[in-house]
Amino acid sequence: MNSASVAAPQILLQACGISKTFHTAHGPVDVLHELDLRIEQGERIAIVGASGSGKTTLMHILGTLDRPTTGRCLFQGRDLFALGAAQLDGFRNRSLGFVFQFHQLLPEFTALENVMMPALIARQPRTTATARADELLQQVGLGHRMQHKPGQLSGGEQQRVAIARALVLRPQLLIADEPTGNLDSATSQEIYQLLDELHADYRLTMVVVTHNAEFATRMDRVLRIADGRIETCSK
Numbered sequence: 001m002n003s004a005s006v007a008a009p010q011i012l013l014q015a016c017g018i019s020k021t022f023h024t025a026h027g028p029v030d031v032l033h034e035l036d037l038r039i040e041q042g043e044r045i046a047i048v049g050a051s052g053s054g055k056t057t058l059m060h061i062l063g064t065l066d067r068p069t070t071g072r073c074l075f076q077g078r079d080l081f082a083l084g085a086a087q088l089d090g091f092r093n094r095s096l097g098f099v100f101q102f103h104q105l106l107p108e109f110t111a112l113e114n115v116m117m118p119a120l121i122a123r124q125p126r127t128t129a130t131a132r133a134d135e136l137l138q139q140v141g142l143g144h145r146m147q148h149k150p151g152q153l154s155g156g157e158q159q160r161v162a163i164a165r166a167l168v169l170r171p172q173l174l175i176a177d178e179p180t181g182n183l184d185s186a187t188s189q190e191i192y193q194l195l196d197e198l199h200a201d202y203r204l205t206m207v208v209v210t211h212n213a214e215f216a217t218r219m220d221r222v223l224r225i226a227d228g229r230i231e232t233c234s235k
Ligand SMILES: Nc1ncnc2c1ncn2[C@@H]1O[C@H](COP(=O)(O)OP(=O)(O)O)[C@@H](O)[C@H]1O
Pocket: 022, 023, 024, 029, 031, 049, 050, 051, 052, 053, 054, 055, 056, 057, 058
């Protein structure tokens, strides 16, 4: 290995020329305009910006939950939107973890079962899935709540379960869209602290949409989206 390759940052995800237009009954709505973004391995990026500026639309495209109108997303050099539907589903399940404002836990299952679910869907043996879910729930501070159902947990606890679930298959990238949008400020601090710990423990790469300025400044970079463009980038 030569010194140049040692020094080069490893680009995990590169988005090039991403535009998005929604076609509605009232005509086209241009939401994202030729965005370029590179996410390095281990990097933490905060996305900030006013409501309606296009943050969620961008998260959905980076997470392959939606397709851009133009542009490409390369994950470790692989052109994601050129993949077939089954391959893309497999990629998303294996490589990405998602946390949304509303946790979207399954109400009839326990915390442990919710966290295990992606591993079972990925056909991991039940014993492996249980052990991993148990470990993650301990890590997010819910070792004593594993058998509780979402309705028996507080909002912050539910979001911790959602974070544990997002990590059960050891994703390479965590995508979080306003993960504390539904929580009070003290509980939000705990969630941000948990994200800090996960980065310290695993050097987990993450893109987090947040309105919390203090948390944003702890990240490696802060991107401000305005009217579907990356307006400023600090650090
Ligand atoms: N499926 C859709 N169809 C039409 N317009 C949409 C759709 N999704 C989002 N938009 C519009 O795109 C803009 C950006 O939305 P969004 O990405 O959710 O913003 P943010 O997350 O920054 O609040 C908004 O004007 C919104 O109304």
